[in-house]
Amino acid sequence: MKKKDNMPMWAHWALLGINSRKVAMIFFVASLVLSLIAIAVGIIIEDYSLATLLFVPLWYWISIKWVDAYSSWPVAES
Numbered sequence: 915m916k917k918k919d920n921m922p923m924w925a926h927w928a929l930l931g932i933n934s935r936k937v938a939m940i941f942f943v944a945s946l947v948l949s950l951i952a953i954a955v956g957i958i959i960e961d962y963s964l965a966t967l968l969f970v971p972l973w974y975w976i977s978i979k980w981v982d983a984y985s986s987w988p989v990a991e992s
Contacts, residue, residue, distance in 0.1 A: 918985055928977035935987045938978050946971040 915929040932938045949967040956964030981987060 915981075915988060921985055922980070925977040925980045928973050929981065933988055935978065938974065942971055942974040942978065945974055
């Protein structure tokens with residue numbers, strides 16, 4: 915995704931290289947599943963710092979919602 919004038923840098927970094935909302939949602943779901951797996955592994959090995967990985971899907975989600983509300987997704991090229 916190209917940075918637009920009103921887009922904050924954190925949203926641009928989260929969506930860098932993502933061309934559509936569908937791809938962004940795939941990345942969100944994949945990062946959520948992987949972070950939940952990492953948290954389960956962290957609980958098993960008693961390393962609770964792995965729970966911080968839950969911030970990655972949260973970052974994607976907030977960035978997707980920001981683009982939905984204040985910007986627009988690029989139009990798919992035919």
